[in-house]
Amino acid sequence: MAANVQDVVMLVGDSLTQRGWEQGGFAQLLAEMYNRKLDVINRGLGGYQTDWAIPICEQIFAKQHEQHHIPQVKLLTIWYGANDAAPAPSPQHVPIDRYKTNLSHIIQMVKSPTSAYYSPETRIILITPPPVNTKQWDRPDSPRVFETTRSYAGAVKEVGEKENVPVADVWTKIFDAAGRSEEACEKYLNDGLHLTSDGYNIVFEAIMDIVERVYPELDPTWEAHARMQPVFVPWDQVNVQNPRPSLMKRKAQL
Numbered sequence: 144m145a146a147n148v149q150d151v152v153m154l155v156g157d158s159l160t161q162r163g164w165e166q167g168g169f170a171q172l173l174a175e176m177y178n179r180k181l182d183v184i185n186r187g188l189g190g191y192q193t194d195w196a197i198p199i200c201e202q203i204f205a206k207q208h209e210q211h212h213i214p215q216v217k218l219l220t221i222w223y224g225a226n227d228a229a230p231a232p233s234p235q236h237v238p239i240d241r242y243k244t245n246l247s248h249i250i251q252m253v254k255s256p257t258s259a260y261y262s263p264e265t266r267i268i269l270i271t272p273p274p275v276n277t278k279q280w281d282r283p284d285s286p287r288v289f290e291t292t293r294s295y296a297g298a299v300k301e302v303g304e305k306e307n308v309p310v311a312d313v314w315t316k317i318f319d320a321a322g323r324s325e326e327a328c329e330k331y332l333n334d335g336l337h338l339t340s341d342g343y344n345i346v347f348e349a350i351m352d353i354v355e356r357v358y359p360e361l362d363p364t365w366e367a368h369a370r371m372q373p374v375f376v377p378w379d380q381v382n383v384q385n386p387r388p389s390l391m392k393r394k395a396q397l
Contacts, residue, residue: 149374150214150395151182155200155249156222159273159338160187167340172347177363179373180395181217192226192237193245200249204260216265217396218361220311220350221249224272225336228295230286239298246302254306266358268350269303271296271314273342274321276328280335287336289325309357311349317342360396371395 154160154170163170163185174183186203188195205213223246227237237245250267252260272295275287296314303310321327329335331342338346354361363371374395382389 148182148214149180149392150217151184152177152218152220153184153203153216154187154220154222155196155203156187156220156270157191157226158187158189159225160185160220160222161189162337163187163343165340165343167343168338169343169347169350172343173350176351179375180363180371182214187222190226190235191223192229192235193223193242193249194237196223197245197248200252201260204252204262206259207261210262216262218266218268218354218358219253220268220270221246222270222272224295224299225275225287225292228272228287228292230288230291233285235285239295242295243298243302246299247306250302250306250308266361267308268311268353269299269308270311270346270350271299273313273317273332273338273346274325274328276325276332276335278326278335279329279332309353311346311353313342313346313349316345316349320345370397372397 152173154163154173160170162168165171170183170185177183186199188199191199204216224242226235227242229235246269252258253262253265253267255261272292275289275292277287277289280287293314296312300310300312302308317328317331321331331339331345333339360370372393372395374392376389380389
């Protein structure tokens, strides 16, 4: 048996995305927010960087001729950089110029009409890597540098401006919440690199702020002037005398 899912929110990225299903993670929070409206698909792959992300996206993004027969990706988050910023000669390292080129490539896979994966219905959000706390991150085999990660976060904002894609600047939001202190980031980082529930809450709020301001047609809240609806009607709208017609699946977006 195959599952017939609803239209979706797709999350692509590294371990920060993969761990988004953990208690208090941003994927879990998004799934709750979009409950009964959009399904959340998490394609975070721990340890991955943007060189490796491109062939993955070529397999998980549907091509144009396939999109008419399967659920649509309504919202796509792209969150790489924590591993790209690993210092050379780490195999995870991607030079910052190529990192920016890779992010643009992934975006254009979706936005360019000449792309096999062109999807004009898909809205995109870029997410910066968060700060690293080198006082916590005790991994000599996989080092990280605070200022390097800051520069990769800045590179995401450059790509967002170039590609006209909104950016959730979680590097700045977390650093500001920590009083602009690297050591104080430990409230938001459980090991110096990966996020606590407090850190993920900042990510979630940054995403929903962009949805509200830039993509209001995807705002799932009741206060959003009925821009979205449950795919299946609330129980009190079921026609008790003749239930089947009122139980038919419908589009979440109005």
